[in-house]
Amino acid sequence: MYDVVVVGAGNAALCAAIAAHEGGARVLVLEKATEEEKGGNSYFTAGGFRFAHDGLDDVCQDVLTDLSDQEKARIDLPAHDRQYFYDTLMKVTHHQADEEMAWRLIDGSRPTMGWLRGHNVRFIPMFGRQSYEVDGKHRFYGGVNIEAVGGGAGLVEALLRRVGELGIEIRYGTGATRLVQDDQCRIEAIEVRGPNGYEQVATRAVVLACGGFEANPEMRVRYLGHGWDLCRVRGTRHNTGDGIRMALDIGAVPFGNWSGCHSVGWDISAPPFGDRTVLDNFQKHSYPLGIMVNIEGKRFVDEGEDYRNLTYVRFGRAIMGQPRRTCVQIFDQKTVGMLRDEYRIKQVTRAEASTIEALAEALDLPPAALAATVREFNAACQPGDYNPAILDGVRTEGIVPPKSNWALPLDTPPYVGYVTTTGITFTFGGLRINETSEVQDVTGRSIPGLYAAGELVGGLFYENYPGGSGLMAGSVFGKLAGGFAARYAAGNQAA
Numbered sequence: 001m002y003d004v005v006v007v008g009a010g011n012a013a014l015c016a017a018i019a020a021h022e023g024g025a026r027v028l029v030l031e032k033a034t035e036e037e038k039g040g041n042s043y044f045t046a047g048g049f050r051f052a053h054d055g056l057d058d059v060c061q062d063v064l065t066d067l068s069d070q071e072k073a074r075i076d077l078p079a080h081d082r083q084y085f086y087d088t089l090m091k092v093t094h095h096q097a098d099e100e101m102a103w104r105l106i107d108g109s110r111p112t113m114g115w116l117r118g119h120n121v122r123f124i125p126m127f128g129r130q131s132y133e134v135d136g137k138h139r140f141y142g143g144v145n146i147e148a149v150g151g152g153a154g155l156v157e158a159l160l161r162r163v164g165e166l167g168i169e170i171r172y173g174t175g176a177t178r179l180v181q182d183d184q185c186r187i188e189a190i191e192v193r194g195p196n197g198y199e200q201v202a203t204r205a206v207v208l209a210c211g212g213f214e215a216n217p218e219m220r221v222r223y224l225g226h227g228w229d230l231c232r233v234r235g236t237r238h239n240t241g242d243g244i245r246m247a248l249d250i251g252a253v254p255f256g257n258w259s260g261c262h263s264v265g266w267d268i269s270a271p272p273f274g275d276r277t278v279l280d281n282f283q284k285h286s287y288p289l290g291i292m293v294n295i296e297g298k299r300f301v302d303e304g305e306d307y308r309n310l311t312y313v314r315f316g317r318a319i320m321g322q323p324r325r326t327c328v329q330i331f332d333q334k335t336v337g338m339l340r341d342e343y344r345i346k347q348v349t350r351a352e353a354s355t356i357e358a359l360a361e362a363l364d365l366p367p368a369a370l371a372a373t374v375r376e377f378n379a380a381c382q383p384g385d386y387n388p389a390i391l392d393g394v395r396t397e398g399i400v401p402p403k404s405n406w407a408l409p410l411d412t413p414p415y416v417g418y419v420t421t422t423g424i425t426f427t428f429g430g431l432r433i434n435e436t437s438e439v440q441d442v443t444g445r446s447i448p449g450l451y452a453a454g455e456l457v458g459g460l461f462y463e464n465y466p467g468g469s470g471l472m473a474g475s476v477f478g479k480l481a482g483g484f485a486a487r488y489a490a491g492n493q494a495a
């Protein structure tokens with residue numbers, strides 16, 4: 001008999017397992033993937049965390065503990081206070097995020113970062129992707145400024161190392177298939193399918209942390225809509241909605257934005273699921289430095305509407321609505337040197353030419369239409385103090401859609417184009433949890449012994465998402481769920 005069985009071995013699950021162990025529980029972690037495919041979506045991430053903090057001095061106390069004084073002197077890290085985090089989350093979700101969950105995430109974020117560091121997860125500033133060098137200093141922007149050393153893979157390795165040190169058991173290649181309740185509706189076991197077929201594992205509590213349904217084309221079409229079976233999946237092939245389905249089967253209430261998901265501009269030649277070597281480098285997120293057009297050569301979003309961290313998810317969906325789900329990002333030599341690292345991988349779908357018409361030919365776009373779009377865009381660009389690190393207000397006038405910041409004319413050849421489509425990251429709809437992380441049923445009661453964390457919890461993200469919140473939510477709610485599950489199991493020792 002286990003006290004707590006944790007389903008999944010991504011970031012949320014491993015945080016839950018460690019917290020349950022800290023709470024004195026005997027813990028088992030079940031992972032459907034083999035060890036070679038370990039780490040879930042968390043493995044594919046950049047490892048970037050968004051959390052509330054008071055700036056560099058605060059963060060250096062117990063999160064960024066490895067920086068030298070010289071390094072600190074070259075970093076300008078603005079505070080990211082709790083109200084700003086809240087306002088950002090509410091702004092991008094149009095105030096649909098569950099208020100109470102939002103504050104639980106935000107107020108749990110800073111202590112949880114220290115807790116992770118205490119469990120030997122190391123962090124560094126995101127120099128490459130979230131800062132621009134201005135006057136010899138790295139000026140960070142956008143709120144996602146700290147990453148795990150080694151990115152998502154490093155995060156998963158560090159958490160697994162810790163789980164191993166603590167003696168927590170993990171069974172790979174063993175997927176949970178069904179929750180088993182007693183006649184009081186309490187969880188009493190979980191059915192699994194492992195190397196030897198089906199078996200039931202007795203347990204007092206279960207923490208579901210096995211991801212959303214992004215890797216399940218049937219569920220994607222059912223909930224996200226027409227065409228979503230055709231997108232690429234950025235991460236693991238194993239997040240097929242199993243935890244959500246198991247909970248709904250025993251009466252859990254669906255919660256959150258079931259028709260919404262996180263998706264991004266993703267290289268059109270990327271494979272159907274995440275590649276464990278290329279990781280998240282198929283994404284193409286420097287569009288604020290240029291323009292985006294569809295295969296008719298027409299712009300379709302305001303590329304400079306806001307910081308990339310607040311627009312990239314919505315634009316992933318916007319690409320889905322374009323003909324053949326295709327988008328081309330175009331830059332000239334004024335900005336091409338500032339493109340993020342992900343543009344320099346060898347697997348990139350790219351063309352370069354000395355005129356816009358020649359670029360269009362190379363990319364199979366209609367040359368006259370693209371040239372007209374660029375001419376119109378250039379003529380609409382207003383003069384101003386260009387600064388890619390702030391919302392600089394350098395904008396277009398008189399065109400639809402506008403470009404509200406960073407609008408520089410495309411006039412310095414050679415021009416470079418990158419071809420993208422939509423890659424789905426994770427789904428927003430899921431289960432409802434209460435303040436002690438218990439899964440709620442359709443009558444508004446807790447399902448005794450059932451807890452949840454990570455992607456499969458609904459209520460936080462609606463239509464859009466502030467970058468770096470997925471890992472943070474997984475850690476905060478995983479830690480809480482593990483702790484509460486351990487406490488529940490301790491109170492049900494006789495059961």
Ligand SMILES: Cc1cc2nc3c(=O)[nH]c(=O)nc-3n(C[C@H](O)[C@H](O)[C@H](O)COP(=O)(O)OP(=O)(O)OC[C@H]3O[C@@H](n4cnc5c(N)ncnc54)[C@H](O)[C@@H]3O)c2cc1C
Pocket residue numbers: 007008009010011012013030031032033038039040041042043044045046047048049050174175176177209210211212234235236238239240242243279280425426453454455456467468469470471472474
């Ligand atoms: C390419 C990419 C880049 C990203 N970058 C960032 C970033 O920088 N910052 C950020 O905050 N977020 C990022 N995200 C989002 C982030 O990955 C997720 O929000 C977060 O990792 C989800 O964690 P999780 O533990 O809920 O799920 P996962 O890490 O996906 O873990 C779920 C686990 O459950 C397992 N599983 C599934 N079904 C079963 C079953 N039936 N039984 C047992 N196990 C099962 C899966 O195999 C998987 O290992 C990114 C995602 C991707 C794909």
